Amino acid sequence: MYVIVVGGGKVGYYLTKELLAAGHELVLLEKDRSRAKQIADEVGSIVLARDGCEGQHLAEAGANRASIVAAVTGDDEDNLVVCQMAKHHFDVPRTIARVNNPRNEDLFRHLGVDEIISPTRMALAAIEQDIPVHELLHLAQLEGGELSLLEAQIGDGSPAIGRRPSDITLPDGCSLFVLIRGEQAQPIRPETVFQTGDKVLAISRTECELDLHRQLIGTTPGD
């Protein structure tokens, strides 16, 4: 299969190496001469120091017989133009664009790009999975930002489960005052026992938030 890759940044470079290893026929277009030479020194003469947005350069690269054109530069507008030129000018059956601004995905699809690679969205999805669901929620800033009104949800992993307020060591700058359980608010009393699903409202100085997080929610990203 003949593939044209446009853009020799990190994505284009590794993509080129993978495709070569898989035995595909390939040309890489990279408009920056020194970058093109650097890659050519490693992978051989399949690198052209050309701007893939120019119709003429796509023609020279053999776009009319390419099965796939993959535009993976760091600029969405360039990737779009490469794919549109490939599709509408050279009848390339399959075009792939890297999209950096996730908001461009729908437009690119609408404009005929066959496949979208969105590193930003992939990174966001991966990061969101790593962020624990139960976090301290900032409800309000008080005293000019010195204090915060916070909500903590007691989840399954919370060290506070089964304990009373007196069993929980909190720094001086921090106090728990309301418990929300089953949509009912109640004051936190000495005999209160925390359980899964409780929400606790607290007022805390900024520097005490990490302690509060550890005591009520569990491990923090810094642990």
Place this chain on the structure above:
Amino acid sequence: MRTIIVGCGRVGAVLAGRLSTAGDEVTIIDLLQDAFDKLPEGFSGQAVRGDGTDEDVLRRLGVEGVDRFFALTEGDNRNILAAQLAAETFSVPTVVAKVNDPVRASAYASLGIATICRTSMLVESLSGFVGLPSDTTEMRVMPPTGHHPGPHGARTANGSVAVSDATRPEVEH
């Protein structure tokens, strides 16, 4: 008339001034604050710093419902992206993109975006000046000669991209 201009270079700034003097409600966008220094004194529109190729930015500036959209930055591809956003996503009736590469300029005219090509204009104009044959049609905005086929080759039903409907070929469904 409401007009959005992306790119406050020489062309964008002067055009913004002229339209604004003529009574248009003009919004001009540029990435750099300094670019607005070029706006003429008579300009009474809005000058906004921002990325004219960003859908959210354009929506915030009220691109929905404008009459004219000119993409006049220094980058052909940026202009092409902004113009297609305006035409395809926001259905602006009149959209023109400055595209200085003649090949791309005619390619996008056939995809439904009116283009204006400085290269062709200057070459034709100078050829005429020295007495060579010159094509004056190349000195104007190139109207759309086709329109965008839409995803998977299907024609889009809403014909929002043309400067003049008369220039567009009949659509087959």
